[in-house]
Amino acid sequence: MAIGKNVRRVDAFEKVSGSAKYTDDFRVPNCLVARVVRSTIANGLVKSINTEEALKVDGVVKIITCFDVPDIQFPTAGHPWSVEKAHQDVADRKLLNRRVRVYGDDIAVVIAEDDIAAKKAVRLVEVEYEEYPVVLTCDEAMAEGATPLHDDIRKDNVLVHTSFTTNNDCTFDEVSKMDGLVNVQGKYSTPTVQHCHIENVIHYAYMEDDRIVIVSSTQIPHIARRVAGQALGIPWGKIRVIKPYIGGGFGNKQEVLYEPLVAYLTTQVGGRPVKIELDREETFACSRVRHAIDFEMDTYVRPEDGRLIGRKYCGKSNQGGYASHGHAIGANAANEYRMMYQDEKVLESETYTVYTNKTSAGAMRGYGIPQICFSMECHMDDVARAIDMDPIKFRKANMMKLGYMDASGIYCHSTGLEECIEKGKEIIKWDELREKYKNQTGPIRRGVGMAIFSYKTGVHPISLETASSRVILNQDGSVNLQMGATEIGQGADTAFSQMCAETIGITFDKVNIVSFQDTDVTPFDTGAYASRQSYVSGGAVKKASVKFKQRVLDYASYMLKISADNLDIEDNKIVHKTTRQFYLDMETLAMEAFYSLDRSEHITAEATNHCKNNTYSFGCTFAEVEVDMAIGKVETLNIVNVHDAGTLINPQLAEAQVHGGMHMGMGYALSEELKYNKDGKPLNNNLLDYKMDTAMDTPDFKVDFVETHDPSAPYGNKSLGEPPTLTQAPAIRNAVLHATGVAFNSNPLTPQKLVERFLEENLI
């Protein structure tokens, strides 16, 4: 059995030894370099571009401006396509934009023989602008008279506004008039942060006859193909996308970034290869960031039992200049607020997603849930505190239970949340420390806090969930496993290989995964996002493997003259299904299948998994912190994540996944924020000024699991890709609240923020 084992990652050796091949390692000879000419204003219109001096630079091949590109608007979000127009992503940008909406917008591009020439020419391009007032916050953008960023498609800056109520019979207003309830209100806000994947945004493209080949560091090769086709206005079959190993994505590469542009550029230079590689500053400012969302929460609770009676919610999501994943993220946040806790009476919710002149916000690990988890879990602690109830007891009284079904029909098939909380409590010594750290004074104070989450597994039923997989027999009895799903560092290739081995009945070492996707031959899959792959694409592995196994047994039946119904595969051997008697090894069968003069058959199997289900993962973070009041420094003494991710395919990989997520969550809690000046220019878009935790800043992470077996999943498994990063910020904030009595309502908890507030509160 391969499932549940700590097998070595299939790519471990290559990644450790440095031999793993990434996009730039595959660049073909004679490749041109493209550099984007970026706007130096955040809001306005390009009046003219003068390329005369730039064209004189030795090595410059061509300069293309926003006045040259096709008049086609396209979307960039890495969502599955919808055949219904209303469900398609917002097409609000061109290959190069004349109407500038962000600082660093793509207005022209220089193609040159080398990077030095390209950069030199970029500096010599002269641009004349018409400038408009810059709007950076949702409120500014929604204010009367604000210049609409996309007046071609909408007259104000609200990309989408949605609202819902969970009850037709009772309004929040009516709840507010009920007797005996405690009201707690809070405003919370979350910052703009960036993914900071090691490998910057990089793609190159060249032509094969009338087709365009794009090699891209992407999470979503099949979607990149579609969007490039859309953007260029050519049939999608004319595009081929190849995805090598990628150096991190975290959602930023669930966006079709410069693939369309680079595809277009090769068509403009006779099919010669052209590369676009953003530097770190551009990756920060000109790819995507996590949405900054501001929340208002208004809650009525019954103090006796801590039961939520009614809640009101408003979220305003700062979209930046282009729609990207747009409202999906704001809506996801609102949904989590509805699902994670339920009210006895009503939840009234409103969400705005608003265009501003900040960097466009897109998908990032957690997809709106880190934001809502910060806000929600701060608020829940505030509510519990208001009624003087233990935050855990309060949460248990209100949180999602087994059998819950959300408005879209997603059913809670399994939950280990309560056990997760119990484990976390024990590890952090909750009861002891909550008591011990009560009512501290003095310059150094300690506290413990916690936060919980639920997380869906994939995007059904909001979007299509579909994945295919193919299994190919080799002569030595090993198999090649070809996935449309992508390895993006998370270990998917290893997990899929384990699934394949398990289902066929061969050992793990007999599965060779084809790691690189090539849309010409790779089975279709929408790609790595929404923590969907082990659930949805894992289902495709299972279907293809079952089909493959049947073909092998049929061939064995032909060789042995024994009905396939009586045969099975175990440890690379064909055995009798019930007696387990050994008949043949897989290699003997494979050799016969390939080379039989009587019946040569190349055994492969391919299957689609159209997944029409979804399920919830759960978990929590517990944190113990020490606050140095004088300098506003929060030190995390102890932090633990406990997850219910269903059955673990590979516990060691799962733990590694959680480690990475916790690190990201720690930055969100304490240090990371992309800042802008009033003109919308990013101020710290580099890894020196943008503060990510280093190894020195990082405590030892504790990780534990509660293994449930989810009945809707191919192998009992549930989402684990994104959940680890959701709850560090609120757990730490709640620990700081416990330590200091001060409720910080925005992350990150930087020393500056803490000191200012402690001064305000006369604590220092």
Add this chain to the structure above:
Amino acid sequence: MAIGKNVRRVDAFEKVSGSAKYTDDFRVPNCLVARVVRSTIANGLVKSINTEEALKVDGVVKIITCFDVPDIQFPTAGHPWSVEKAHQDVADRKLLNRRVRVYGDDIAVVIAEDDIAAKKAVRLVEVEYEEYPVVLTCDEAMAEGATPLHDDIRKDNVLVHTSFTTNNDCTFDEVSKMDGLVNVQGKYSTPTVQHCHIENVIHYAYMEDDRIVIVSSTQIPHIARRVAGQALGIPWGKIRVIKPYIGGGFGNKQEVLYEPLVAYLTTQVGGRPVKIELDREETFACSRVRHAIDFEMDTYVRPEDGRLIGRKYCGKSNQGGYASHGHAIGANAANEYRMMYQDEKVLESETYTVYTNKTSAGAMRGYGIPQICFSMECHMDDVARAIDMDPIKFRKANMMKLGYMDASGIYCHSTGLEECIEKGKEIIKWDELREKYKNQTGPIRRGVGMAIFSYKTGVHPISLETASSRVILNQDGSVNLQMGATEIGQGADTAFSQMCAETIGITFDKVNIVSFQDTDVTPFDTGAYASRQSYVSGGAVKKASVKFKQRVLDYASYMLKISADNLDIEDNKIVHKTTRQFYLDMETLAMEAFYSLDRSEHITAEATNHCKNNTYSFGCTFAEVEVDMAIGKVETLNIVNVHDAGTLINPQLAEAQVHGGMHMGMGYALSEELKYNKDGKPLNNNLLDYKMDTAMDTPDFKVDFVETHDPSAPYGNKSLGEPPTLTQAPAIRNAVLHATGVAFNSNPLTPQKLVERFLEENLI
């Protein structure tokens, strides 16, 4: 309908524009260069190798000698594997050979950071030999006391000797005693020639974890994978072979040349990429050549009707140092002699394939048939001349007819040979010129000659014929066609695309062929050789396309609620099978199949064609020549090939195929020969001294076809890859005989040979 149309080659633009990507265009960065240290003797033993000085060269990474490599013997022929030991190729070499059998044998290899360092180090490697007498001809090698080249596997130099007789009741000896018959005897010999593909032998390899990736200019990626696995003694599934476009192969790349060595080398440098590229001199001397075969023919004919009564045949095939394709080529020649003409009584045949110290002979376009065609068709003219019969009338009396079945059961399903001859006769004005050029004298003489051939299509039943193909639907209604069969310049990709379009019912432009093979994901196919692909792999295209079409119609049936039995595809549209009413276009169907929220299905189909049939192609060459007696120069005034290759998939490509073959045949007729000194050292292994025809030497080729529809073929088609190159040499020799009365019994007909003979015969 796509079959029979002159559609543009799918790779035309890329190849003409220079953007097509070959092996060296894909080389990964940081690639090491390997250079082979070659023996400077042709027969002997390496006693010691001193690498001390070579290792001092800056940039040298490692030197591996014949004393270091695994003690594994492996074969190199690109034959399908046989599970029966007796049918496996002869394993007679190691990665590097201590026992040297050819001049330039592989005895060590230098791995360096660049080619300059590698070359410099190669020159500094000191080798001490034990030398044995060199044997260059079959007779020398078979002589008493000749040193056996492979005494580990056989005690003499005869690799294989086979004989057969077509009649149990009557011997050739008995025929020789019959009355009234005319006896004609002849000895004929053919030279060593080389393929001279533009792209030399080139491969590189690197490791992915514990697997080895080989990128190779090969005709047979799946076989290269197997042989590399064998040679290294590792499971075949651990090898991955990628085949980009190749710059010609002509059979030389139906050999697994340095793939095993380069695969081994990367394992010796921690998986770093290593390249081996032979230069032209090495490609001549150290890859493969066409077998030089000497023939003896002894024939009894009835003069009244020209009927062959009995023949005796002996062929001696010069194998060179290693077995390679070995006896298969000698046997193929003997077989053609049996099939092309039939005797009233008996044919007695003997064939020897003999190891010598010449360059190893392997597969080359025609695979023994150019040799036998030269000998047979010279001899047939000699016989016809002996009984004073028109050579055409004589051939018609004895040649293969419809319904013939050879000893292995291959049936003549179709033949247009007689019509081919009639067409050729007319084009060359045979009757008029045979009369006109009779009995010439003087310094300039003209003549016409002809020759015929038959050619099988693939290797059934001698070896396995198996091929798979996969068809993948794209969102725009186009398809990707994935073949294990390989494009090697012949236009296979275009022909397969036409077949696929035809069978599915879509237009040719909707088929994107995946030209590059990658054994990890490419359907299995043994590759490009034996003119098999359009017949065998074409059958796989048909099966996969039929299966694919059915899946499309099933999906259409679901969309339309009309039985799939009533649906068809025509011009990219789903129509009613009988009324041809339009229902849906393929793109609409494809979009629904991909993105349906009800039934998402990624439509693909894959099928194996285990081909258990074979069929004969036919054709002839007619030539008109002018001989300048004084300088021995033969000018080809007019030359025409007429082919029965069954139904033509693409007439223009077919004609191009014939042009290429005729050019190769002209060199064989008049100028090409690789020469050796007495020590076995090649003398003219470069393109300056080895005389290939240039454009200036080449007459306008005339090409015509007789289209039959072969009932055993997927599309009525028969072999055309090799046939065009078979009969130029005998046709020209017979024309020279007609012009001068002198029968030259060895090709090429060089001025030196002609002048010497004319002097001998007192003609000049």
